[in-house]
Structure formats: structure tokens, C-alpha cells
Amino acid sequence: MLANLSIQNYALIDDVNVSFANGFTTITGETGAGKSILLGGLSLVLGKRADLSSLKNEEQKCVIEAEFDISNYDLQSFFEENDLDYEKVTILRREILPSGKSRAFVNDSPVTLDILKSLGDQLIDVHSQHQTMRLTENDFQMKVVDALANNAQNISHYSEELSKLKRASKELRELEDFQSNADKEHEYNSFLLKELEEAKLKEGMQEELESEYEQLSNVEQIMEQLAAGYQLLNDEQMGITGRLADLKRAIQQLAEFGDGFKSLNERIQSVLIETDDIASEIEQMKDTVEANPERLEVVNGRLQQLYDLQKKHHTDSVTELIAIREDLAQKVDAVANIEAKIAAKKAEVAEITKTVDQWANTIHQARKSVIPQLKEMLQQNLSELGMPSATFKIEVTPSNTFKTSGKDDLIFLFSANKGSSYGELKKVASGGELSRIMLTIKSILAQYEHLPTMMFDEIDTGVSGEISTKMGDIMQQMSKTMQVFSITHLPQVASKGKYQYKVYKEEGEQGTSTHIRQLGNEERVRELAEMLGGKNLSESALAHARELLQ
Known part of the structure; x- marks a missing residue:
């Protein structure tokens, strides 16, 4: 109000x-x-x-x-x-x-x-x-x-279901558009996916292969340097291990003369133990390292495969290749299952359409039932308003289009x-x-x-x-x-x-x-009288005005 x-x-x-x-x-x-x-x-x-x-x-x-x-x-x-x-x-x-x-x-x-x-x-x-x-x-x-x-309530239910129908229909169109475009790319995506799957990609593999390739490519130099190192440690005359043993014996005799000599002796003992371990490890490496041209060829091939894939997909890491592989797998899988998805979405659209149709029919029947009453009310009221011959032709007819x-x-x-x-x-x-x-x-x-x-x-x-x-x-x-x-x-x-x-x-x-x-009341009388007869108020106009108010 x-x-x-x-x-x-x-x-x-x-x-x-x-x-x-x-x-x-x-x-x-x-x-x-x-x-x-x-x-x-x-x-x-x-x-x-x-x-x-x-x-x-x-x-x-x-x-x-x-x-x-x-x-x-x-x-x-x-x-x-x-x-x-x-x-x-x-x-x-x-x-x-x-x-x-x-x-x-x-x-x-x-x-x-x-x-x-x-x-x-x-x-x-x-x-x-x-x-x-x-x-x-x-x-x-x-x-x-x-x-x-x-x-009002029927239209509310209808509008709610119509919104669902519009969403489902849009999703169906998107699936069908996806299928239309995906069919053209499916074969190529499948080929790319097969390449990546055959590469057996895993995190850290590139670093491991590159390290192995460096070792296999430089095996002779590695063997020479290991032998030289072993010789430096274990030479009978001038070997580091032997000279450290002599040093240990010399200092060991002083250990009883004070804590300083005792601590020095312990430190020499630690160095000697570490040197022995190093000598043993070098000897083990020297005995196990050998030329393996077959393995070198395999490693080189695997690395070249990775480099080619990275160049092809414009990446510089195995991590990115793995992400591309997963994305391709989803695309290929989506195309493989698209028919089932489209069929399911079509069934959903059909079911919602049926519900919308039912509400539309309920609305139609309600409208149809009140048309005679509306015509009668309009014609009766208009007759009282000076239009006794006014008539209406009102009809509601179902169409094939869902409207608001x-x-x-x-x-x-x-x-x-x-x-x-x-x-x-x-x-x-x-x-x-x-x-x-x-x-x-x-x-x-x-x-x-x-x-x-x-x-x-x-x-x-x-x-x-x-x-x-x-x-x-x-x-x-x-x-x-x-x-x-x-x-x-x-x-x-x-x-x-x-x-x-x-x-x-x-x-x-x-x-x-x-x-x-x-x-106020008297002011209304004068106002109505003026509306009836003009500014020059007559007794008849005033009387008529009072009669109207009563």
C-alpha cells in the first residue's frame, strides 16, 4: 500500500x-x-x-x-x-x-x-x-x-522441468558435437597413445637412462681410472693404504703419553678404515665394469625414443609426456564410450520431455476448462459498461513447441x-x-x-x-x-x-x-459541482454533486 x-x-x-x-x-x-x-x-x-x-x-x-x-x-x-x-x-x-x-x-x-x-x-x-x-x-x-x-503451481512445475530439459538437451548436443569432431581425431589420437604406451614411461627414467648411457659410452676410461686408483691405494712400495698403516703404528706407540696422542691415533685409525673401504669398493667396481655394446645400443635406442617423443609433443620431460598420455587415454576412452553416453542422454531427454509434456497438458486442460467462464465474465461486465454486444472468441490449442x-x-x-x-x-x-x-x-x-x-x-x-x-x-x-x-x-x-x-x-x-x-466533504461537493457545471456553481450542480456523494 x-x-x-x-x-x-x-x-x-x-x-x-x-x-x-x-x-x-x-x-x-x-x-x-x-x-x-x-x-x-x-x-x-x-x-x-x-x-x-x-x-x-x-x-x-x-x-x-x-x-x-x-x-x-x-x-x-x-x-x-x-x-x-x-x-x-x-x-x-x-x-x-x-x-x-x-x-x-x-x-x-x-x-x-x-x-x-x-x-x-x-x-x-x-x-x-x-x-x-x-x-x-x-x-x-x-x-x-x-x-x-x-x-501458477502447474506452471512452476512445468518451468522447473523445462529447465531440466534445456540442460539435458544442451548436454546431448555437446556429446553429439564431440562425437562428430572426435571421430576425425580418434584414429590419430589412438596412434599417438599407442606410441606413448609402448615407451613404458615412468618418472625418473630419463635421468637413469642418461646416467647409464654415460657409463657405457666411457667404459674404457672408467676401467683405466679405477685401475690407477686401485694401484695408488695398494702399491706394495708406495701404496696409500700401506703408508697409512706405517703411520698408524708410529703414532700408536705415543698414545699412552697423553690424550692428545691418543686422539690423533684414533683419527688415523678412522682414516685407515675408510681408505680400506674405498680400496675394496674400487676393486669391486674394477672387476664388474666391462664393455657392453649390446646394452649401450638398447639404452641409446630408448633415449632416442624419448627425445623423439618430446620433440613431437613439444615437451622437455617425461613427466609432461606422461600427462599427455593420460589426456590422450581419456580422449580415446571418451570416443570409445560416446555411443553409450549419447544413448543414455537421449533416454534422459526423452524421459524429461515426457514429464514436461504431462505438465503442459495439465496446464492446457486447466486453461481450456475456464475459457467459458472467462468469456461470460468479460461479456457480462462489458455489457454493464455500455458494450452489450461485445463478444469474445477465446481458444487455447496445443502446439508442438515448448514455451515459457x-x-x-x-x-x-x-x-x-x-x-x-x-x-x-x-x-x-x-x-x-x-x-x-x-x-x-x-x-x-x-x-x-x-x-x-x-x-x-x-x-x-x-x-x-x-x-x-x-x-x-x-x-x-x-x-x-x-x-x-x-x-x-x-x-x-x-x-x-x-x-x-x-x-x-x-x-x-x-x-x-x-x-x-x-x-473535505464540502470541498468535495464544490469540486464535483465544478466538474459537472464549471466554475459558476449552480444550486442544481451542487445538489447533483451531493447526490453523487451520497
């Missing part, structure tokens, strides 16, 4: 602050008084784009605030999703700066214009001539049918006069007829949906007399379950409001400005 509207420095408005209550409120005023300006300001705080021409004083900012009581709206999830503080009394604010920049706030938290508009759409439905044209759109017409059919809310095509045709052919609303209905049809549809929707605050902007244009009275009755009836505003120029409609506000202009030293105020 719109509880308060504050507008500063907008168009002809200096500063307006007005509070509203629940029920039916009418807004009146002379042509050019600024009713459209008031609506324009409200539209800005609901997310409409603005420009500098909106500012009355271009050196000051424009600020518009709308306070809504949202305690009866289920909007907590919207506030959570958009990281906003939920308040039962929520304030939407829009600021337009002299620089041309615009800022939007919800409960003092900055928001984007899209978020402001999305929230505003759920709080108030501003009905204008532009929105009347929505009546001619197929989506809006289907929404009306679905409201009567109580299809089912598979149905909707035929929504209209004939205003007896004997006239049926045609699309936008082609055969006048502006006044469209307004009456829209009001009728909104009143029907109000019985089946929890609608936000409704604001009708001169929906009664083109009608008068008893028909305007009936339109006022419809809006009054709607206001029993929701807040309804009507900007009107008809006294028959204005009198139906529980509250009435007047928009007017005043001229002062600073120029012309627009104002709005609530009218």
Missing part, C-alpha cells in the same frame, strides 16, 4: 508531501493542473529513467520518496536475494542531481535502477494508455487465462458489435473499448490474484454518464481487497472514492507550482 509520497524540485512541483490510506482514492484537477506531473514523479521513484529536464530548479537536486506498507506482501525473499534490509514500512527514494546523475535507494541502501524497478513493479501497477496496449499482447492475455485457471508457460497457442479475438467479424483487439477495438476491457480484466484478476496497489490514469477517457458510474463501481469494488487510485476527469468516478485529492496550480513570485491536497 502506498502510504506517503514526497516530491521535491520536480517539473512544476517545488515541494509536495501527501499521505494516502487504503481503499479507493480518486485524484481530480483541471486539465494542465499537473496530474500527469504527479504520476511522472511517482514513475521516477518506481524506476523510470530521468533526465535533467525533470528538475524545476536545475541548480538543485530532485528528490522523490515513496513510502509503502509491505507487511501484506510476501517480499522477504526479494530483499534477501538483493541484500537489502527488509522493513514492513519500506521507503523507495530517487535522487536526480544537477550534474545529470541519478541515484536510487531502498531503505537508504543504494540500489541499481533495475532493482528499484523490479521492486516497484511488485508494489504498484500504474495503468496508463501505454499499459492498455499490453491487453493486445498474447502473453498478457495468457496470464489472464492462467489466473482464472489457478495455473506451456505448449499452447492462444486465440483471443473480439467483436464489439452484433454481426461484426472477430478480429485481434489491437485491430478492431477502439481506445475507449480497450480501456473498458482492461478495467474489466483487472477487476477479474483482482478476484484471483493478490494484486499490488492499482493506479488508473484516466482509464475512463471516452465514456460518460451511467457507464462512468459503473466503472467507478468496479474500481470501488476492487478497493475492498486492495488499494486503488483513479486519476479522473469524471465526477461520477471521482465521487466513488473513499478519499478525494485535488491537484491544482498556483502562481507566485517564483513562478507557477503544482500542489495536491485532500478534500
Whole structure:
């Protein structure tokens, strides 16, 4: 419910602050008084784009605030999703700066214009001539049918399953595309994989082979150096081992003369033991090292195989070759199993399609069942609004295409006069007829949906007399379950409001400005009388005005 509207420095408005209550409120005023300006300001705080021409004083900012009581709206999830503080009394604010920049706030938290508009759409439905044209759109017409059919839950299930179907179908297309491309590469990938598998790759093998190759390639030099080393250690006359033994014997005799000699003796003993070990190891190596041209050829071949593979795959390590081998193995395996995967995905798509079809049929049957009721309600209400011969041809027919809310095509045709052919609303209905049809549809929707605050902007244009009275009755009836505003120029409609506000202009030293105020009972009488007979009030006009209010 719109509880308060504050507008500063907008168009002809200096500063307006007005509070509203629940029920039916009418807004009146002379042509050019600024009713459209008031609506324009409200539209800005609901997310409409603005420009500098909106500012009355271009050196000051424009600020518009709308306070809504949202305690009866289920909007907590919207506030959570958009990281906003939920308040039962929520304030939407829009600021337009002299620089041309615009800022939007919800409960003092900055928001984007899209978020402001999305929230505003759920709080108030501003009905204008532009929105009347929505009546001619197929989506809006289907929404009306679905409201009567109580299809919201069915469409929710359908949408959920349709999303699953779209995901599964996309995955199937990707598998089929993969198969189409993979078939061309499969043979080559299999060849590359076989090469890498035959190489029997393992971590560290390249370093081991290169070390072995160096030894086998230099076996004669190794044997010569080992023999020379052994000779240096074990020569009978000058061998290092023998000379160390002599040194040990000489120092050993001094060990008893003090700790220093004893420690020296122990160190010589350690060196002698280590030298003996080295001599034994060199002797063992010397006896085991031998030329092996066959093994050298094998090692050389294995290394060359590794080098060729690394060059082919643009790598410089066995680790990278192993990674390439694993990747190729996955690709080859994927192609080998692709047929089974495609078959399984096709079965999944078929199963989901069946479920989506079932929900689409449930939606169709619900729609089909309420068509007679919708036609009767529309035709009966329009008859009371001065269109006794208005008839509709409404049909829902299943198609072969899954759409956002089912598979149905909707035929929504209209004939205003007896004997006239049926045609699309936008082609055969006048502006006044469209307004009456829209009001009728909104009143029907109000019985089946929890609608936000409704604001009708001169929906009664083109009608008068008893028909305007009936339109006022419809809006009054709607206001029993929701807040309804009507900007009107008809006294028959204005009198139906529980509250009435007047928009007017005043001229002062600073120029012309627009104002709005609530009218008391006697003020309403005078306002209605002026709407009936003009500025020169007659007793008959005043009497008629009082009669309308009663």
C-alpha cells in the first residue's frame, strides 16, 4: 500500500508531501493542473529513467520518496536475494542531481535502477494508455487465462522441468558435437597413445637412462681410472693404504703419553678404515665394469625414443609426456564410450520431455476448462459498461513447441458489435473499448490474484454518464481487497472514492507550482459541482454533486 509520497524540485512541483490510506482514492484537477506531473514523479521513484529536464530548479537536486506498507506482501525473499534490509514500512527514494546523475535507494541502501524497478513493479501497477496496449499482447492475455485457471503451481512445475530439459538437451548436443569432431581425431589420437604406451614411461627414467648411457659410452676410461686408483691405494712400495698403516703404528706407540696422542691415533685409525673401504669398493667396481655394446645400443635406442617423443609433443620431460598420455587415454576412452553416453542422454531427454509434456497438458486442460467462464465474465461486465454486444472468441490449442508457460497457442479475438467479424483487439477495438476491457480484466484478476496497489490514469477517457458510474463501481469494488487510485476527469468516478485529492496550480513570485491536497466533504461537493457545471456553481450542480456523494 502506498502510504506517503514526497516530491521535491520536480517539473512544476517545488515541494509536495501527501499521505494516502487504503481503499479507493480518486485524484481530480483541471486539465494542465499537473496530474500527469504527479504520476511522472511517482514513475521516477518506481524506476523510470530521468533526465535533467525533470528538475524545476536545475541548480538543485530532485528528490522523490515513496513510502509503502509491505507487511501484506510476501517480499522477504526479494530483499534477501538483493541484500537489502527488509522493513514492513519500506521507503523507495530517487535522487536526480544537477550534474545529470541519478541515484536510487531502498531503505537508504543504494540500489541499481533495475532493482528499484523490479521492486516497484511488485508494489504498484500504474495503468496508463501505454499499459492498455499490453491487453493486445498474447502473453498478457495468457496470464489472464492462467489466473482464472489457478495455473501458477502447474506452471512452476512445468518451468522447473523445462529447465531440466534445456540442460539435458544442451548436454546431448555437446556429446553429439564431440562425437562428430572426435571421430576425425580418434584414429590419430589412438596412434599417438599407442606410441606413448609402448615407451613404458615412468618418472625418473630419463635421468637413469642418461646416467647409464654415460657409463657405457666411457667404459674404457672408467676401467683405466679405477685401475690407477686401485694401484695408488695398494702399491706394495708406495701404496696409500700401506703408508697409512706405517703411520698408524708410529703414532700408536705415543698414545699412552697423553690424550692428545691418543686422539690423533684414533683419527688415523678412522682414516685407515675408510681408505680400506674405498680400496675394496674400487676393486669391486674394477672387476664388474666391462664393455657392453649390446646394452649401450638398447639404452641409446630408448633415449632416442624419448627425445623423439618430446620433440613431437613439444615437451622437455617425461613427466609432461606422461600427462599427455593420460589426456590422450581419456580422449580415446571418451570416443570409445560416446555411443553409450549419447544413448543414455537421449533416454534422459526423452524421459524429461515426457514429464514436461504431462505438465503442459495439465496446464492446457486447466486453461481450456475456464475459457467459458472467462468469456461470460468479460461479456457480462462489458455489457454493464455500455458494450452489450461485445463478444469474445477465446481458444487455447496445443502446439508442438515448448514455451515459457506451456505448449499452447492462444486465440483471443473480439467483436464489439452484433454481426461484426472477430478480429485481434489491437485491430478492431477502439481506445475507449480497450480501456473498458482492461478495467474489466483487472477487476477479474483482482478476484484471483493478490494484486499490488492499482493506479488508473484516466482509464475512463471516452465514456460518460451511467457507464462512468459503473466503472467507478468496479474500481470501488476492487478497493475492498486492495488499494486503488483513479486519476479522473469524471465526477461520477471521482465521487466513488473513499478519499478525494485535488491537484491544482498556483502562481507566485517564483513562478507557477503544482500542489495536491485532500478534500473535505464540502470541498468535495464544490469540486464535483465544478466538474459537472464549471466554475459558476449552480444550486442544481451542487445538489447533483451531493447526490453523487451520497
